[in-house]
Amino acid sequence: MIINDKEFGEVLVRRNALASGIRFSVSTSGRLQMSVPKRTSLLRAQLYLNANRGAIRERLPIKDPASQRARDAKKKILAKKAREYLPYRLEYFANLYGYQYNKVRLSHAGTRWGSCSSNRTISLNIGLMQVPEILRDYVIIHELAHLNHMDHSAAFWAEVASHDPHYKTHRTKLKQFSPGV
Numbered sequence: 001m002i003i004n005d006k007e008f009g010e011v012l013v014r015r016n017a018l019a020s021g022i023r024f025s026v027s028t029s030g031r032l033q034m035s036v037p038k039r040t041s042l043l044r045a046q047l048y049l050n051a052n053r054g055a056i057r058e059r060l061p062i063k064d065p066a067s068q069r070a071r072d073a074k075k076k077i078l079a080k081k082a083r084e085y086l087p088y089r090l091e092y093f094a095n096l097y098g099y100q101y102n103k104v105r106l107s108h109a110g111t112r113w114g115s116c117s118s119n120r121t122i123s124l125n126i127g128l129m130q131v132p133e134i135l136r137d138y139v140i141i142h143e144l145a146h147l148n149h150m151d152h153s154a155a156f157w158a159e160v161a162s163h164d165p166h167y168k169t170h171r172t173k174l175k176q177f178s179p180g181v
């Protein structure tokens with residue numbers, strides 16, 4: 001689970017069967033993490049975070065506000081670029097290969113490049129604006145192919161390959177990048 005927090009950015013919340021209370025830590029990339037007992041709801045985690053802001057600020061080496069502001073500004077620029085590009089690129093490939101999707105959503109989750117839901121909504125991560133165009137196109141083709149195959153079956157990959165014969169290389173290269181901003 002992820003909490004999008006105004007002060008701390010994306011906070012990763014992990015349910016831990018062995019945890020008896022809530023604990024905070026910081027990941028190597030500087031992101032705040034919360035470990036919570038198994039049945040903790042997202043709302044409860046959020047309330048706990050709110051109630052402990054002062055303590056978190058004091059105890060954990062969170063990025064200073066200036067770099068947090070710089071990150072937010074970067075995210076804003078990226079979101080703008082993404083709005084002006086990704087929906088059109090998606091439309092382009094959908095028309096080219098004859099796919100029909102319902103709508104497109106732009107996301108900025110830290111974990112995935114894109115997704116396709118059963119109501120035919122395609123999500124694309126704004127972080128795609130930071131990767132080479134060929135890899136961005138691979139993600140778009142991947143999500144479009146999910147309109148016909150909601151799995152990663154052999155048939156799914158055959159469909160991806162029919163539009164992107166080098167998809168294996170692109171998939172591997174994409175792993176050098178992280179969707180987080």
Ligand SMILES: [Zn+2]
Pocket residue numbers: 142146151152
């Ligand atoms: Zn997939």
